[in-house]
Amino acid sequence: MRNTLIRNILLFLGLTFLQVMIFDNLRLGNFIHPYVYVLFVMLLPFDTPRWKLIINGFLIGMTIDIFNGTPGLNAASTVLMAYLRPNIINLTTRKSDIDGKTAPSVSEMGMKWFLPYCILLLIIHNFTLFMLEAFSFHLIGLVLLETLMSVIFSSIVIVLIILIFKPIKNK
Amino acid sequence: MYNLLVLLKKYSTTILFVLLELLCFLLIVNSLPFQNRKMVSVSNRIAGRWYRIVSNCSDYLHLKTQNDMLAEHNAMLMNQLENLSATTDSLIINDMYTFVPAHVIKNTIYETNNYIVIDKGEIDGIEPDMGVICDNGVVGKVVNVSNHFASIMSLLNSYSIVSCRFIDNQYVANVVWDNMNYRYGKVKDIPSHLIINKGDTLVTSGYSSMFPPDIIMGTIEEYDYDENEMFSSAKMKFSTNFSTLRHVYVVKNNYKSEIDSLCVTH
Numbered sequence: 001m002r003n004t005l006i007r008n009i010l011l012f013l014g015l016t017f018l019q020v021m022i023f024d025n026l027r028l029g030n031f032i033h034p035y036v037y038v039l040f041v042m043l044l045p046f047d048t049p050r051w052k053l054i055i056n057g058f059l060i061g062m063t064i065d066i067f068n069g070t071p072g073l074n075a076a077s078t079v080l081m082a083y084l085r086p087n088i089i090n091l092t093t094r095k096s097d098i099d100g101k102t103a104p105s106v107s108e109m110g111m112k113w114f115l116p117y118c119i120l121l122l123i124i125h126n127f128t129l130f131m132l133e134a135f136s137f138h139l140i141g142l143v144l145l146e147t148l149m150s151v152i153f154s155s156i157v158i159v160l161i162i163l164i165f166k167p168i169k170n171k
Numbered sequence: 172m173y174n175l176l177v178l179l180k181k182y183s184t185t186i187l188f189v190l191l192e193l194l195c196f197l198l199i200v201n202s203l204p205f206q207n208r209k210m211v212s213v214s215n216r217i218a219g220r221w222y223r224i225v226s227n228c229s230d231y232l233h234l235k236t237q238n239d240m241l242a243e244h245n246a247m248l249m250n251q252l253e254n255l256s257a258t259t260d261s262l263i264i265n266d267m268y269t270f271v272p273a274h275v276i277k278n279t280i281y282e283t284n285n286y287i288v289i290d291k292g293e294i295d296g297i298e299p300d301m302g303v304i305c306d307n308g309v310v311g312k313v314v315n316v317s318n319h320f321a322s323i324m325s326l327l328n329s330y331s332i333v334s335c336r337f338i339d340n341q342y343v344a345n346v347v348w349d350n351m352n353y354r355y356g357k358v359k360d361i362p363s364h365l366i367i368n369k370g371d372t373l374v375t376s377g378y379s380s381m382f383p384p385d386i387i388m389g390t391i392e393e394y395d396y397d398e399n400e401m402f403s404s405a406k407m408k409f410s411t412n413f414s415t416l417r418h419v420y421v422v423k424n425n426y427k428s429e430i431d432s433l434c435v436t437h
Contacts, residue, residue: 049184054187054191058191061195070199070202070203071198071201071202072198075191075198076196135209
């Protein structure tokens with residue numbers, strides 16, 4: 001229990017650091033905006049109740065927002081993503097697959113399971129975020145393009161991060 | 172109460188979610204300039220529509236006071252017009268008549284002797300034997316006055332008799348009511364040699380001190396010409412619609428006592 005808490009706090013700080021220091025400063029054209037901090041919400045244990053997911057999502061989203069000077073933008077999309085996380089897990093997983101597993105991580109569920117789960121959540125998060133940024137239905141085409149490019153790039157980056165840190169998490 | 176708590180507990184997560192999203196949305200709208208402008212314009216549109224509905228309703232509620240204001244204004248303009256026409260004709264005394272606007276609060280049209288009650292009385296300077304007109308024509312004359320109210324003998328009264336004048340040839344006759352129909356009166360004492368057509372207009376003569384001259388009274392509807400009589404009579408349609416009477420003006424003749432004192436000298 002204490003272990004999980006410390007691990008989560010480290011994950012929170014680490015991902016915030018990565019997002020604010022590196023990925024927010026990347027200039028990869030107009031359509032690619034990688035958001036890797038959502039990995040924190042993705043990796044919370046299976047048995048986390050929905051309200052804890054929402055609170056966690058709000059906290060990390062708001063932290064990113066404070067650094068970016070866009071209060072509410074990331075928080076709103078991350079809260080929505082966290083709220084829908086149990087539904088996405090139900091969608092991608094059979095009940096029996098989760099038995100005995102603690103967290104929806106690559107090391108426990110395998111890359112084949114993790115990738116669609118990660119992409120679905122990223123689509124929710126990025127679409128909401130770009131929609132709120134555009135704040136108009138006239139720009140829906142642009143928003144969809146932005147979402148597509150960013151989801152692709154973000155999922156690649158997230159997989160890379162997981163692969164980099166995998167040896168440490170392995171016993 | 173317990174059920175409410177159960178319900179709250181059941182949906183607590185969703186409520187938390189909605190509250191957090193609402194908070195985020197408020198933050199976005201308040202801090203990001205583009206989103207803020209957009210939101211302000213949307214809310215302006217909604218609020219504008221809403222306020223238009225509200226003002227439509229409240230305008231309707233304020234119609235009565237608006238009407239009163241208009242009547243007041245109308246009376247003022249009539250007074251000004253009276254002064255103006257008086258100043259252009261140097262032979263006529265200045266500001267002979269003033270008008271007091273009033274509301275009809277009781278009105279009958281189907282009796283033999285019809286009376287109207289208005290909401291102005293002695294306090295407003297109303298006295299018996301003052302004439303009463305409305306926007307469309309002559310109404311009657313004041314017969315009784317209390318502090319706040321006055322009763323008017325309308326033209327629809329068997330005792331009513333008002334002198335009138337044909338606008339075409341300036342001949343003078345008298346208008347009475349024959350108890351038949353509130354839309355029609357009778358013109359009597361028409362000299363028989365006059366040629367009268369349907370539609371000829373009658374106005375007040377100005378010979379009585381009650382009414383200013385040239386206030387419209389009605390138009391000729393039917394003329395029963397009798398060669399053997401010295402005077403003949405005609406059916407007249409009142410220009411005033413007594414069944415829809417609302418606003419009237421009491422005519423105050425500022426020189427009435429002076430005129431009357433001349434009449435009773437012998």
